Amino acid sequence: MANRTIRAQRLVALFALGCLLFGFPLLSLFNGGGTLFGIPLLFAYLFGAWALLIVLMLLVVERSG
Amino acid sequence: MLFGGVILLASFAYLGILFAIAYWGDKRADAGRSIIANPYIYALSMAVYATSWTFYGSVGRAAASGVGFLPIYLGPTLMAALFWLVLRKMIRISKANRITSIADFIAARYGKSGLLGGLVTLIAVIGVIPYIALQLKAVSTSFLILLQYPEVAMPAKGQRVGLLQDTALYVALLLAAFTLLFGTRHLDATERHEGMVAAIAFESLVKLVAFLAVGVFVTFGLYHGFADLFEHAMRLPDVDRLLTLGNAAGTYGSWAWLIALSMLSILFLPRQFQVSVVENVNESHLAKAVWLFPLYLLAINIFVLPITFAGLMQFPPGTLDADTFVLTLPMAHRQEALTLLVFIGGLSAATGMVIVETIALSTMICNDLVMPLLLRWKVLALGSRSDLSGLLLGIRRGAILLLMLLGYVYYRAAGEAYALVSIGLVSFAAVAQFAPAMLGGMYWKQGTRNGALCGLSLGFLLWAYTLLLPSFAKSGWLPLAFIEEGPFGIAWLKPLALFGLEEMDDISHALFWSLLGNVGTYVGVSLFDRQGIREHAQAVLFVDAFKISGRGASPWRGSASLEEVMTLIGRFLGPVRTEDAFAQYAAGCGLRSWQALEPDAELVHFAETLLAGAIGASSARVMLASVVKEEPLGMDEVLNILDEASQLLAYSRQLEQKSAELEAATAELRAANERLQELDRMKDDFISTVTHELRTPLTSIRAFSEILNDNPELDARQRARFVAIIVKESERLTRMINQVLDLAKLESGRAEWHASELDLRTVIEDAVATTSQLLEERGASLTLQLPDEVPRVRADRDRLLQVLLNLISNAAKFCDRDAGRIVIALRVLPDALQVDVSDNGCGIDPADQETIFEKFRQVGDTLTEKPQGTGLGLPISRQIIRHFGGKLWVNSARGQGATFSFSLPLAGVAEEDV
Numbered sequence: 001m002a003n004r005t006i007r008a009q010r011l012v013a014l015f016a017l018g019c020l021l022f023g024f025p026l027l028s029l030f031n032g033g034g035t036l037f038g039i040p041l042l043f044a045y046l047f048g049a050w051a052l053l054i055v056l057m058l059l060v061v062e063r064s065g
Numbered sequence: 066m067l068f069g070g071v072i073l074l075a076s077f078a079y080l081g082i083l084f085a086i087a088y089w090g091d092k093r094a095d096a097g098r099s100i101i102a103n104p105y106i107y108a109l110s111m112a113v114y115a116t117s118w119t120f121y122g123s124v125g126r127a128a129a130s131g132v133g134f135l136p137i138y139l140g141p142t143l144m145a146a147l148f149w150l151v152l153r154k155m156i157r158i159s160k161a162n163r164i165t166s167i168a169d170f171i172a173a174r175y176g177k178s179g180l181l182g183g184l185v186t187l188i189a190v191i192g193v194i195p196y197i198a199l200q201l202k203a204v205s206t207s208f209l210i211l212l213q214y215p216e217v218a219m220p221a222k223g224q225r226v227g228l229l230q231d232t233a234l235y236v237a238l239l240l241a242a243f244t245l246l247f248g249t250r251h252l253d254a255t256e257r258h259e260g261m262v263a264a265i266a267f268e269s270l271v272k273l274v275a276f277l278a279v280g281v282f283v284t285f286g287l288y289h290g291f292a293d294l295f296e297h298a299m300r301l302p303d304v305d306r307l308l309t310l311g312n313a314a315g316t317y318g319s320w321a322w323l324i325a326l327s328m329l330s331i332l333f334l335p336r337q338f339q340v341s342v343v344e345n346v347n348e349s350h351l352a353k354a355v356w357l358f359p360l361y362l363l364a365i366n367i368f369v370l371p372i373t374f375a376g377l378m379q380f381p382p383g384t385l386d387a388d389t390f391v392l393t394l395p396m397a398h399r400q401e402a403l404t405l406l407v408f409i410g411g412l413s414a415a416t417g418m419v420i421v422e423t424i425a426l427s428t429m430i431c432n433d434l435v436m437p438l439l440l441r442w443k444v445l446a447l448g449s450r451s452d453l454s455g456l457l458l459g460i461r462r463g464a465i466l467l468l469m470l471l472g473y474v475y476y477r478a479a480g481e482a483y484a485l486v487s488i489g490l491v492s493f494a495a496v497a498q499f500a501p502a503m504l505g506g507m508y509w510k511q512g513t514r515n516g517a518l519c520g521l522s523l524g525f526l527l528w529a530y531t532l533l534l535p536s537f538a539k540s541g542w543l544p545l546a547f548i549e550e551g552p553f554g555i556a557w558l559k560p561l562a563l564f565g566l567e568e569m570d571d572i573s574h575a576l577f578w579s580l581l582g583n584v585g586t587y588v589g590v591s592l593f594d595r596q597g598i599r600e601h602a603q604a605v606l607f608v609d610a611f612k613i614s615g616r617g618a619s620p621w622r623g624s625a626s627l628e629e630v631m632t633l634i635g636r637f638l639g640p641v642r643t644e645d646a647f648a649q650y651a652a653g654c655g656l657r658s659w660q661a662l663e664p665d666a667e668l669v670h671f672a673e674t675l676l677a678g679a680i681g682a683s684s685a686r687v688m689l690a691s692v693v694k695e696e697p698l699g700m701d702e703v704l705n706i707l708d709e710a711s712q713l714l715a716y717s718r719q720l721e722q723k724s725a726e727l728e729a730a731t732a733e734l735r736a737a738n739e740r741l742q743e744l745d746r747m748k749d750d751f752i753s754t755v756t757h758e759l760r761t762p763l764t765s766i767r768a769f770s771e772i773l774n775d776n777p778e779l780d781a782r783q784r785a786r787f788v789a790i791i792v793k794e795s796e797r798l799t800r801m802i803n804q805v806l807d808l809a810k811l812e813s814g815r816a817e818w819h820a821s822e823l824d825l826r827t828v829i830e831d832a833v834a835t836t837s838q839l840l841e842e843r844g845a846s847l848t849l850q851l852p853d854e855v856p857r858v859r860a861d862r863d864r865l866l867q868v869l870l871n872l873i874s875n876a877a878k879f880c881d882r883d884a885g886r887i888v889i890a891l892r893v894l895p896d897a898l899q900v901d902v903s904d905n906g907c908g909i910d911p912a913d914q915e916t917i918f919e920k921f922r923q924v925g926d927t928l929t930e931k932p933q934g935t936g937l938g939l940p941i942s943r944q945i946i947r948h949f950g951g952k953l954w955v956n957s958a959r960g961q962g963a964t965f966s967f968s969l970p971l972a973g974v975a976e977e978d979v
Contacts, residue, residue: 007149007352008149008150011146011147011148011149011150011355012146012147012150014146015143015146015147018139018142018143018146019143022136022139022143022324023317023321024317024321027310027317027320028310028317031309031310032309033305033308033309035292035295037292038291038292038293038295038296039291039292039295040295040308042132042308042309042310043132043308043370046132046135046139047363047367050139050142050359050363051363053142053146053359054142054356054359054360054363055356057145057146057355057356057359058356061149061352061353061355061356
């Protein structure tokens with residue numbers, strides 16, 4: 001049970017991180033022209049952050065399980 | 066070539082496969098070998114979220130607003146992180162309360178309110194019908210586009226096709242038939258459709274593969290990877306507009322509103338509730354879905370922007386709707402197989418959504434709208450009928466057909482109008498109205514039925530006013546002036562700028578006002594409202610879902626009616642006993658009769674204890690909970706209780722056993738420890754005594770040696786005397802050391818024994834012969850009293866001799882100085898031989914009779930009197946005799962001599978011991 005609550009807490013923390021990554025102040029840092037390896041910056045950032053979030057969730061879920 | 070026939074054939078083949086999967090899934094479920102009972106299928110079935118609105122519409126949205134399509138998928142990703150917290154609770158509550166739809170959920174939470182269930186159903190139907198229409202449109206449009214192959218163009222617009230020529234009608238009917246076939250094949254108490262879930266998971270896979278195939282074809286076939294594609298795309302006019310936020314994609318504000326909106330829809334869309342809550346097989350599957358589902362969304366979105374840009378570059382502006390790029394790009398490049406795959410992918414996206422959505426809605430319509438009305442309609446007398454399942458199935462099938470036709474009618478009416486384009490988000494905003502009542506109901510006990518009713522109604526009205534009506538107006542069903550000037554020209558009532566709020570886009574604006582009204586009313590009314598008893602009980606069941614079903618004992622805090630509790634107790638204890646018990650309780654409270662009792666928590670606690678006496682505490686709790694739920698206890702639940710109780714019993718037994726073992730081990734350890742301490746003390750005593758005893762002869766040896774050394778003038782006689790003393794003391798020292806070693810050997814069991822059968826008489830005679838010199842010196846007379854014949858005993862001759870010598874020399878030492886007399890007698894006892902060695906000395910005080918057998922103990926004060934021996938003789942003797950199974954003891958009185966006796970068991974007896 002303790003394991004489950006700590007897992008829930010970690011996931012909530014990830015939720016907060018996600019809100020931060022996809023939210024206003026951070027998002028505006030990448031909201032300009034320019035490219036990363038030929039990929040538009042905002043596009044690259046959004047998908048990168050998205051993938052990062054998924055990997056973190058995977059780690060939290062699979063390692064605490 | 067792609068003919069209409071080929072396309073139709075492929076479509077039917079695909080639907081056939083779907084049906085086969087569904088059929089197989091149902092068969093396996095019936096056989097108890099579920100194919101959907103794994104987290105991967107579960108996560109895939111959740112992907113029913115991605116409809117044709119995603120499959121075709123994402124590209125369309127991206128063409129209009131760039132990255133603006135993403136919040137719809139970022140929201141669910143964020144919510145996925147909260148799945149473990151929120152969705153798991155929804156699942157737990159739904160399983161515990163047998164909830165089968167959102168309407169059911171909300172109705173049950175607020176005291177099983179039929180009105181609330183009906184309202185939720187209505188909102189869901191009105192909100193979702195246009196969404197179903199959108200799916201029909203997507204399928205029929207993609208089919209029409211495909212029919213024109215190899216020409217790539219939009220189907221002709223504006224012309225009305227006859228009803229019988231309308232593909233959408235056939236699509237609707239086909240889907241309805243399909244849904245009927247395996248959505249309502251039989252009635253199941255849990256409302257679970259394993260076959261359907263299997264088919265939906267397969268559809269999710271198909272649409273993902275199809276979309277990825279187009280994406281890969283466009284990105285790596287038409288261009289050389291992402292970088293190349295984007296490099297080309299940079300030459301498009303206005304491209305920056307699509308790649309940054311803050312203009313076409315909307316402000317950060319609307320971006321955040323969209324994320325919030327999609328977060329709520331992933332929980333509250335009827336189809337999502339159906340697959341993720343109702344169809345959930347195992348709560349733990351949710352864990353994998355937490356990352357698998359967002360991963361799916363990421364995968365299906367990664368090629369959206371590349372396809373969008375490719376479409377914008379490949380086709381002249383204005384010729385094709387961006388919505389169709391996914392299909393028209395492979396068409397334009399003559400990729401027939403890929404085109405067909407895309408069509409099938411779009412079909413699967415649409416069918417998946419329509420099937421699940423109509424099943425979910427039909428359950429709601431049947432259970433929360435039609436049945437409550439029918440049951441109240443007295444003429445039908447449904448309440449008295451025992452089997453209603455046929456009627457239920459009929460209502461559900463009718464509802465599915467009706468929903469599909471409503472969807473078609475809406476599509477037919479709206480046609481190409483604006484109303485379809487943004488309908489996805491409009492639907493989302495409608496179901497978002499469930500959020501306050503649902504989330505509040507799960508986490509806030511005070512939320513009341515009236516609060517939920519008012520909140521939902523106001524939210525729904527505001528939604529309709531700010532989103533639905535404007536979309537009608539834009540479709541030309543209402544005068545445009547309604548939007549531009551407000552109803553009846555009242556400017557501050559303009560639906561898209563309510564109360565003058567103009568800075569927000571339509572969705573954010575509508576969401577803000579409707580949720581404000583919804584949450585505000587819900588909370589406000591709830592705070593000033595009083596919950597009914599049943600409502601409060603339900604609130605506790607929902608909010609404390611984890612505590613109640615958990616192992617931990619949580620006190621029952623709800624309340625129930627006195628009659629219900631009494632009836633329940635009466636069923637177990639008998640009415641008379643129950644009334645007596647309650648009357649006593651009432652008397653204790655100072656009330657005149659039990660009728661005056663208030664059904665408060667204390668009473669329930671009393672009832673629970675009362676019941677616990679009869680059926681055990683855990684069963685009692687669940688039985689009382691069933692009063693709260695007002696549901697008969699199912700056999701499963703009873704078995705669960707028994708199971709749990711017996712498990713607990715087993716645990717406590719194990720625990721008891723373990724603790725007993727532990728106690729025993731502790732006692733053993735304590736005893737061992739005491740023994741060790743005793744031995745340690747004995748060792749210390751022994752060593753200090755030994756050293757003390759050794760010091761005595763050493764001291765005299767040293768003293769006389771010094772005298773000899775310091776006084777060389779001593780005469781020869783004196784000198785000889787001193788040397789004799791030194792020699793004698795040295796001998797005593799040697800003897801003592803030998804005896805210490807001997808004793809150590811005996812005690813540690815390392816002594817060597819040479820047991821043999823022997824005649825004790827000869828041993829005694831030998832001993833007497835050896836000591837004759839000593840006796841002579843002492844002037845003691847010795848008398849032997851030996852029988853003529855004695856049985857042989859088994860012993861070590863030398864050791865036995867040692868004992869006898871010790872006893873005789875002791876007797877010689879302590880017998881009378883002048884007329885010493887020693888008697889050695891050998892007697893035959895029934896099972897042993899006994900030897901007595903008596904002297905006529907001063908005797909031994911009874912108090913000292915045991916101590917003389919301890920090491921280094923001699924009678925008399927060793928400090929003042931000259932020690933007569935080493936103090937080890939008797940202990941050694943006793944050890945030896947004991948070894949042969951005999952005893953050594955003394956009989957004496959002060960002034961009457963002493964008799965030392967030992968016995969040896971006869972050979973036959975001794976043999977067993979040795």
